[in-house]
Amino acid sequence: MLDTTVAVQANNVLNRLDEALTQNDIEAALGLFAAECYWRDMLAFTWNIKTAEGKHGIRDMLSHCLEYTQPHSWALDERESVTETGGVIEAWIVFETAVARGTGFVRIKDGLIWTLLTTMDELKGYEEPMGVTRPLGAKHGDDQGKPTWKEEREQELASLGVDTQPYVLIIGGGQGGIALGARLRQLGVPALIIEKNDRPGDSWRKRYKSLCLHDPVWYDHLPYIKFPRNWPVFAPKDKIGDWLEMYARVMELNYWGATEARRASYDEATQTWTVVVDRDGEQITLRPRQLVLATGMSAKPNVPSIEGQDIFGGIQQHSSEHPGPDGMAGKKVAVIGSNNSAHDICAALAENGVDVTMIQRSSTHISRSESLMKYALGPLYSEEALANGITTEKADMLFASIPYALLADFQKPIFDEIRKVDADFYDQLEKAGFMLDFGPDDSGLFMKYLRRASGYYIDVGASQMIIDGRIKLESGSEVARLTKNSVQLEDGREIPADVVIYATGYGSMNGWAADLISQDVADKVGKVWGLGSDTPKDPGPWEGEQRNMWKPTHQESLWFHGGNLAQSRFYSHFLALQLKARMEGIDTPVYGQQPVHHTS
């Protein structure tokens, strides 16, 4: 039900915004915003993913974008209710621009816009065929003699990358590449995914054997095909692997397994990439117009350089290479690091009776999985949320509607609550010597993920094993060196070890560009991920959006795509629209591209 009062208020603001923008009256539009205000835009105005902060920011954005955007037909989304909580009116909106249809979300305080989200949904004339516009499939009448679906598909698979060139080459066939590939196929953009592993899903299958998703199912859906209602809350890695493999198949993705990109270069004159790949031993040169690095946040292993690595007599492996506890019986294992992988690996080893020590070099945020689901994700991604009408798609928009500048404020109370309800648990963990934090500003896990993609563990049992001493813990000191059979810490402690596992995380994705293209291009593009929050591993200045992700970079026609399943789902939509627009020759003036402040 619409509450008439708040709906009328929201409608009034929208109508006045519509009028001001239609008349190109930027000052009148600004008059509708509160003193503290944010306008987050996904493509609709900026052909960028950009948050304009404050009236000065919005003025600048509109003065660049308004004329060619030609926004109009702002209205409340009739499918949704307008609500009011604590003096803030929240409303779902729809609008159009010269080239697209969009949806958004607005928060109004005291009659003025506090936050505004505008997202591009579809390009006019290039809508995805679905529902009533879905393809017929069968060939009727005179088309019955034409090539069948199977013949066409086989022809496409045989020729793409050989006789014909993909418009988009996606390097990396994990969830990121797969979700993007599915979107592009629906938009009719010829795309090829290459993946170094043999089969879709192998990037999950090859991880340590106890790995399960740390995010619950409601947060993990891919576009187009949802996990069924009997799907586990935290899918085991091989099950996710199978799902990705079947998804790539039924979504008809052009997917080359066992294929590695060797080198790439961009020709400014022809606006074409030359990418040399090794496909199962055969060298092939591809010439796509657009290149997407979907190689993953967690694919460029970060192994620290430590004195004595050359003399250590046992096994050394990065967490990404660690298969699990099989074959570790009787060995002493030291795991350097204290994030998700470190905890999972230690727990599986300890459960299998292996003598394992976690070396915690710096403080770590821990959230119990149950608490995270209940307090942090539950309101948006859960059975309860679904029962309240909050589908995954709506949840994505609600989460996106909070500008990153405010997100820490929104998150802090959630983690304050978690800290309170789990106080005993945290006490015991600290008594066991574990160095705990809730983020530099107590904003908890998600902000750590968005800022640095590290520094936390979602507890599914390892913390109790640390408390109980089943996982030994050595914390508070950096590693000084390895000896032939031990790890020595800077404070002099010595941990005997037959195996050293570096659960030391991953490097910035522009490292991929350095390897594949050149250091120059990697430096031109700069650091990938992070907000510029001036917190550990996310140096300032403030940038307001994740660096280089899903949006134009300083290297023409080079894109970065990745993140967890949720980000792969949500942002693949916007990346696909950007690529489609470029393929169709639609003008895509990019507003507000950030300068590069850091190269790694």
Add this chain to the structure above:
Amino acid sequence: MLDTTVAVQANNVLNRLDEALTQNDIEAALGLFAAECYWRDMLAFTWNIKTAEGKHGIRDMLSHCLEYTQPHSWALDERESVTETGGVIEAWIVFETAVARGTGFVRIKDGLIWTLLTTMDELKGYEEPMGVTRPLGAKHGDDQGKPTWKEEREQELASLGVDTQPYVLIIGGGQGGIALGARLRQLGVPALIIEKNDRPGDSWRKRYKSLCLHDPVWYDHLPYIKFPRNWPVFAPKDKIGDWLEMYARVMELNYWGATEARRASYDEATQTWTVVVDRDGEQITLRPRQLVLATGMSAKPNVPSIEGQDIFGGIQQHSSEHPGPDGMAGKKVAVIGSNNSAHDICAALAENGVDVTMIQRSSTHISRSESLMKYALGPLYSEEALANGITTEKADMLFASIPYALLADFQKPIFDEIRKVDADFYDQLEKAGFMLDFGPDDSGLFMKYLRRASGYYIDVGASQMIIDGRIKLESGSEVARLTKNSVQLEDGREIPADVVIYATGYGSMNGWAADLISQDVADKVGKVWGLGSDTPKDPGPWEGEQRNMWKPTHQESLWFHGGNLAQSRFYSHFLALQLKARMEGIDTPVYGQQPVHHTS
């Protein structure tokens, strides 16, 4: 919105039914039914699929079933509206029995029940884990060292049928076996599917190459995972094949491809089947408790015996063996038959320039695909239906709520309308010599399907090719004989032919039981499919439900499952519940099993 008046009326009837049944007062219950009345029950009362017709039928059913069923808590389904059209109140209902929860649908005329559908949804204590009760997936805490999902799955695949026996053996791994296998897995019933083709989906892949589904996508969903919104209206056979293959994988079915059942026998004493199978060359003996023949309505080819088949010099093939037009160039092809396959095969041949003649021996119903979708399926299975809140699951229940005795009356006006709007089309077709019918009582396509599963073509273009003479037509006579190079009709016409394709349909599924078990068992079970409508190929007497499908047969622990995707979806639920109840030792007294009137 509830219309209070009709909702109150429906509620009153339900309350009085609840009261009468709770007090075991059958006559009071009968007093709530109209003189013409039907109670269709799926398991809840009868542990059968059974329509009690008239007060005498309902009295008999209740007098046998009421005491042990203990129905109670009848109520309007709060999620749905009560509606009234043309004096008939329609309401969705919920109820419980001693062992189960159920839902249903009631039609009330003049305050009295006209039709009542009661279906069992779930067995108490054996609910499927989904939504809030879905499995956790990840192994937390002390379970972290236990076997992983992958290890457990590999162990199950290696041992089932070898070291351990499935409770249910499903012979046939098409959509029927796969849908049932998925339901059984969710209910925790150990099941094994065997399929003679190598891979799930091959039974579709191996058909003639132009084949697409004749039913639209909204009607075709499998349980648990819906086709995505970009899925074609009529999926090409190979695309459906891929979907079935991925579905079997992600639903974790135990599926043996390249496996044929050789013989089966039932031991009354141990209540166990002995089934000898050939698994890719290896002979294996399986000992399941329950045996399901899901070999398909369309899997036992019916090739007529015709004089001269031994002297014909060209190629003879049943439609199920016909690969498509490749390699037929320059040949003269005669297709005997005029149903779906005959039309599809002729159209693909004609499109490829092959000289093809359809030999129509008896009249055939034709519905144009567009008209069928608009007038017949549209109100229940379409984008429009979805927009009206009629999900596939609701549509299934609405369709099931019409007793078969009334269904022809419900269908006739639809096909009267189709005949009217497509009058020109039908005129042209008759002028081309095509013998047309709308069923013996003008009830159209669906009744033909339910009665005999033949006698119609859903037109996707072949009819126009007959009108245009691109497919030659010889109609009105039976085939007399084949010569070395022609087909001779009884009226003397002679059709030159290098190839004869028998598009002559399929035999009753109890033929499978004859081949696999014994003629005695096949005869004891009797004819499969059909309603006893006393119309061509569906001899009387009236039975009121499809013979032997998805319900107990006269052979203990032998079941038949099949039909189109829609029936595989809907009825697999009830067959799975029957098997689960038996596995768990729940008492399942079967009411109203029909005597066998026909053996084939």
